[in-house]
Amino acid sequence: MALLRSTLVRHLVLLALGALALVLLTGSLSTFHNYELAGLGAYVCTAAGLTVLTGLNGQISLGHAALMAIGGYTVALLQIRFSDRAITGLWVLPLSLLAGAAVTGVAAAVVGVAAARLRGPYLAGVTLALGVALPALTSRFTSVFKGDQGLSVPFDPPPASLGANFAVERWQAWISLGAALIVLFFLANLNRSAIGRHFRAVRDDEVAAQLSGLSVPRVQILAFTVSGVAAGLGGGVFAVSLQTASPGSFDLTLSLALLSAVVIGGLGSLAGAVWGSIIVVYLGIVLRGFVDDLGLSAASAQKLHDNLPNAAFGLLLVLVMLILPGGIQGLLRRLAGVAPVDRLRRGRPEPFAAAIAQHSSSPPPSGGQQ
Amino acid sequence: MSRFIFLTFNGLSFGAVYAALALALVLIWRTTRVLNFAQGAMAVATAYVALSVSDWTGSYWIGFGAALAAGFVLGAVVERVAFRGADRMPPLNTIVIGVGLLILIEAVMGMLYGSANRGFPAAYSTRAYSVGSTALFSKQDVFTVGSVLVLMLVIAVLLTRTPQGLRMRAAAFAPEVARLLGVRVGRLLTLGWALSGLVGALAAMLVIPTGLGLFPQAMDGVFILGFTGAVVGGLESPVGAVVGGVLTGLALSYASGYIGSDITPLAALVLLVVVLLLRPTGLFSGSQVRRV
Amino acid sequence: MTELLEVEGLCAGYGAAPVLHDVDLRLAPGTITAVLGANGAGKTTLLRTLSGLLRPSAGRIDLTGRDLIGLPVERRVMLGVAHVPEGRGVIGELTVQENLRLGGLWRKGAGARRETDAAIAEVYDLFEPLARRRGYHGHQLSGGERQMLALGRALVARPKFLLLDEPSLGLAPVVAASIMALLRTLRDASGMAVLLVEQNVHSALAIADEGVVVSLGRVVARGKAADLQADEGLRHAYLGF
Numbered sequence: 030m031a032l033l034r035s036t037l038v039r040h041l042v043l044l045a046l047g048a049l050a051l052v053l054l055t056g057s058l059s060t061f062h063n064y065e066l067a068g069l070g071a072y073v074c075t076a077a078g079l080t081v082l083t084g085l086n087g088q089i090s091l092g093h094a095a096l097m098a099i100g101g102y103t104v105a106l107l108q109i110r111f112s113d114r115a116i117t118g119l120w121v122l123p124l125s126l127l128a129g130a131a132v133t134g135v136a137a138a139v140v141g142v143a144a145a146r147l148r149g150p151y152l153a154g155v156t157l158a159l160g161v162a163l164p165a166l167t168s169r170f171t172s173v174f175k176g177d178q179g180l181s182v183p184f185d186p187p188p189a190s191l192g193a194n195f196a197v198e199r200w201q202a203w204i205s206l207g208a209a210l211i212v213l214f215f216l217a218n219l220n221r222s223a224i225g226r227h228f229r230a231v232r233d234d235e236v237a238a239q240l241s242g243l244s245v246p247r248v249q250i251l252a253f254t255v256s257g258v259a260a261g262l263g264g265g266v267f268a269v270s271l272q273t274a275s276p277g278s279f280d281l282t283l284s285l286a287l288l289s290a291v292v293i294g295g296l297g298s299l300a301g302a303v304w305g306s307i308i309v310v311y312l313g314i315v316l317r318g319f320v321d322d323l324g325l326s327a328a329s330a331q332k333l334h335d336n337l338p339n340a341a342f343g344l345l346l347v348l349v350m351l352i353l354p355g356g357i358q359g360l361l362r363r364l365a366g367v368a369p370v371d372r373l374r375r376g377r378p379e380p381f382a383a384a385i386a387q388h389s390s391s392p393p394p395s396g397g398q399q
Numbered sequence: 400m401s402r403f404i405f406l407t408f409n410g411l412s413f414g415a416v417y418a419a420l421a422l423a424l425v426l427i428w429r430t431t432r433v434l435n436f437a438q439g440a441m442a443v444a445t446a447y448v449a450l451s452v453s454d455w456t457g458s459y460w461i462g463f464g465a466a467l468a469a470g471f472v473l474g475a476v477v478e479r480v481a482f483r484g485a486d487r488m489p490p491l492n493t494i495v496i497g498v499g500l501l502i503l504i505e506a507v508m509g510m511l512y513g514s515a516n517r518g519f520p521a522a523y524s525t526r527a528y529s530v531g532s533t534a535l536f537s538k539q540d541v542f543t544v545g546s547v548l549v550l551m552l553v554i555a556v557l558l559t560r561t562p563q564g565l566r567m568r569a570a571a572f573a574p575e576v577a578r579l580l581g582v583r584v585g586r587l588l589t590l591g592w593a594l595s596g597l598v599g600a601l602a603a604m605l606v607i608p609t610g611l612g613l614f615p616q617a618m619d620g621v622f623i624l625g626f627t628g629a630v631v632g633g634l635e636s637p638v639g640a641v642v643g644g645v646l647t648g649l650a651l652s653y654a655s656g657y658i659g660s661d662i663t664p665l666a667a668l669v670l671l672v673v674v675l676l677l678r679p680t681g682l683f684s685g686s687q688v689r690r691v
Numbered sequence: 692m693t694e695l696l697e698v699e700g701l702c703a704g705y706g707a708a709p710v711l712h713d714v715d716l717r718l719a720p721g722t723i724t725a726v727l728g729a730n731g732a733g734k735t736t737l738l739r740t741l742s743g744l745l746r747p748s749a750g751r752i753d754l755t756g757r758d759l760i761g762l763p764v765e766r767r768v769m770l771g772v773a774h775v776p777e778g779r780g781v782i783g784e785l786t787v788q789e790n791l792r793l794g795g796l797w798r799k800g801a802g803a804r805r806e807t808d809a810a811i812a813e814v815y816d817l818f819e820p821l822a823r824r825r826g827y828h829g830h831q832l833s834g835g836e837r838q839m840l841a842l843g844r845a846l847v848a849r850p851k852f853l854l855l856d857e858p859s860l861g862l863a864p865v866v867a868a869s870i871m872a873l874l875r876t877l878r879d880a881s882g883m884a885v886l887l888v889e890q891n892v893h894s895a896l897a898i899a900d901e902g903v904v905v906s907l908g909r910v911v912a913r914g915k916a917a918d919l920q921a922d923e924g925l926r927h928a929y930l931g932f
Contacts (some may be wrong), residue, residue, distance in 0.1 A: 089491055091436075091498065143672055149490035150434035151675060154626045157436070158671050161623060162664035169661050281619060285502050292495050328513070336509035336615075343503025347481055350488075350496045562796055569782055569793050576780035579742060580844070581768035581797025 036221050044214045055202045063198040070205025071267035072306035074212045076290040077299055078259025081216055084297025086252035087232030088144055089153045092160025093287050096257050097264030098279035099136050100129035104265040105180040105274035112183040122184050129265035130258045137257020141250035160284045164276035179275025182268045205266040212259050213299055228252050289342040293349055295358025304357045313338035401533035406656040412540040414648020415547040419602040420625025421632060421640035426595040428634050430571040430588055433485045436497030439622030440504040441596055442603035445470040446613055447508055449604060466600045474596020475589050505615040514615060521608035543605045550601055551641060567591060627671045633681020695720040695884045696852055701750030703740040710736040711908045718884040723874060725899035726888045733908040734888040735777055738854045742774035743767045754852060768797050771851030779841040783830030787821055790829055790840055794847030814843035835866035853885045871898050896920045904929050
């Protein structure tokens with residue numbers, strides 16, 4: 030119990046430090062960099078949830094942007110209603126974001142029910158199909174979702190108490206990174222809890238997990254739900270940072286970029302999800318800047334500008350898998366002399382995870398144990 | 400009724416393309432347990448090769464042949480560089496490698512050719528013959544179905560009637576036993592990937608001219624339909640893949656014809672999920688139990 | 692007599708775990724050598740190392756004066772090594788005829804097809820039941836027929852050195868006995884050296900010329916088969932009868 034409390038305290042301290050850093054950082058950056066930070070927050074939210082699903086629970090998703098879209102569109106629809114009725118207040122946007130996360134969680138649970146019966150490439154293929162199909166729905170129900178153009182996301186300006194000169198981009202960065210910090214805080218505690226052990230036990234050995242009394246499908250559905258809530262929140266803040274929810278911003282490219290982030294950072298590690306998101310967001314910005322500085326002809330500059338970042342992520346993805354399956358976090362651990370967690374290459378099981386899960390002191394809330 | 404007939408021919412034509420892509424996936428899956436998520440992107444790359452070669456030589460058919468050759472080479476290179484030793488990796492790693500290649504290849508095509516949709520001519524007229532007011536099928540449809548049939552026959556003969564085919568099947572079913580009998584399993588895996596690349600290239604050359612157009616992501620949607628076809632057929636058998644691909648083509652042709660063309664991705668998802676949940680071993684597999 | 696196969700100081704294992712320690716072995720042409728020992732003694736590992744499935748960490752393997760170390764499995768097959776693995780390795784998805792054809796596909800050159808066809812015909816003569824089931828798939832065969840097919844497929848290569856892993860496992864005693872008897876005939880007819888791993892110590896020593904007892908990855912005894920069978924201390928210590 031003392032250990033649990035100290036972990037919680039540690040995570041709370043980290044949360045507070047993160048919030049402080051966020052306030053200081055956003056204050057010293059230009060509005061444009063704050064805008065980039067807002068996008069980063071959305072990546073971190075979703076990647077953190079994806080790394081729990083794929084890295085800790087062993088279920089791959091190639092369509093997480095579709096889950097983000099559900100969150101983003103929910104927030105957009107609600108914010109439009111609030112705005113139409115001229116309802117304002119500091120609680121309005123958080124309420125929409127929470128609703129977006131909740132709706133996405135429910136949708137993810139439904140996906141999880143199907144996913145719990147699928148493995149490996151089958152799950153990858155189905156989530157890929159989902160990632161392509163769901164944005165297409167927006168053009169099917171044009172009256173609600175406004176087709177390719179998408180919905181605008183109105184939200185209140187920064188509160189007056191922050192000062193008259195408080196930039197809206199800085200406010201968006203606060204919202205987005207604040208959401209990311211909250212997601213990281215909850216997921217970090219979840220990973221240390223019995224549920225986190227259940228996730229890992231199912232990933233490592235389904236049969237052993239089942240024999241020790243876990244309901245494998247329930248654990249898998251729960252993992253999908255948790256991941257969906259994070260993706261829904263990520264999609265919500267993404268829509269807020271873009272001020273629009275459109276199919277084009279939640280396409281396959283985003284799904285694959287998210288996978289790139291968690292793999293490059295190190296699957297299964299929340300810190301890795303943060304690293305990976307930073308790399309995916311900022312490597313793209315740096316490479317595009319680099320191309321723009323080359324002074325190429327307009328046509329070739331455009332081609333490189335649009336595609337060089339993706340080429341880099343694709344190459345990184347392949348190289349990481351072949352050379353460094355633990356990603357950045359695995360590399361850092363190896364440099365620090367800690368035993369590597371690159372279970373990806375060796376498929377190394379945690380033999381006692383299932384047993385520990387069974388004897389864990391805290392009861393799982395989902396009734397995972399029979 | 401006339402609409403139904405048209406949709407049936409349309410479905411057969413697209414089904415032939417999905418069948419080719421499904422076959423490309425199955426050829427690799429059964430030998431290496433890799434589901435190659437880069438298959439569609441590799442096929443797009445070969446279509447760009449065709450574009451360049453045709454521009455350069457002025458001959459459509461030299462470009463067509465170059466695409467098939469490029470598919471063969473690309474398949475072999477991808478296996479050697481990225482998937483050597485894939486049998487010893489967890490499935491997740493091979494999926495991620497495939498996705499990485501997908502992103503990389505599409506991005507490289509974008510860098511070389513730009514992201515815009517390039518018109519890509521069909522080999523033959525795409526205007527449908529009609530009887531009375533009933534549109535039936537076009538010359539291009541006949542060419543599509545015919546060339547896929549021919550390629551499949553060639554592969555079937557290769558696999559079942561030649562020593563190399565016997566080696567390939569042995570390497571697929573029992574790699575270690577095959578090695579003990581003197582079969583160079585590694586080379587045959589490469590050959591399997593090369594063949595798969597060639598089949599995928601044919602699929603791209605047939606589907607891109609039919610209104611899809613050529614852009615780096617052109618085959619993303621087609622890949623999902625090919626995957627659906629392979630899953631419908633059970634992933635294990637080349638014959639199943641072909642039948643599954645054709646059925647997928649028909650199902651989607653009816654769905655888009657009677658409901659609306661924007662429904663296609665959703666219809667593919669529904670078909671995929673229904674087949675996987677109700678008949679996880681595919682519609683045509685025998686009694687083997689499969690973990691999906 | 693000049694040796695067909697000479698093994699010296701062979702060490703091998705899986706990853707960091709060594710299984711075989713310093714194994715020496717000499718096989719003359721036209722002889723059967725039984726490898727005996729408890730489960731986990733390293734018998735299968737020895738066979739896998741000799742055929743090239745496993746890379747040894749040290750030692751020398753000479754087949755008719757040619758060093759096999761470093762050669763991949765496929766090259767060793769061409770030099771006359773045939774290994775019938777544990778569980779027989781019949782490919783269930785292929786027909787009897789295809790399984791047999793596979794046994795000769797390593798041959799290159801003009802006469803390859805003819806030589807393989809001749810060898811397959813001999814195998815059908817040797818194993819009547821197989822001849823009647825040419826078009827059957829491997830998984831449709833009985834255990835005895837599968838063993839015949841596995842052995843026959845190895846013979847299609849006309850090997851100089853045959854490695855057999857537990858050929859009688861799971862077979863009815865009568866069938867096992869007939870296969871054992873056949874091994875003697877083959878030895879006399881072909882002049883090949885046979886290395887036989889067998890759980891059934893009695894039947895193995897009954898047909899073998901030489902015997903090698905392996906324990907914990909080391910050769911602890913060797914000699915004429917008849918002498919080993921008569922050595923009571925050895926029988927108690929290692930062979931359990």
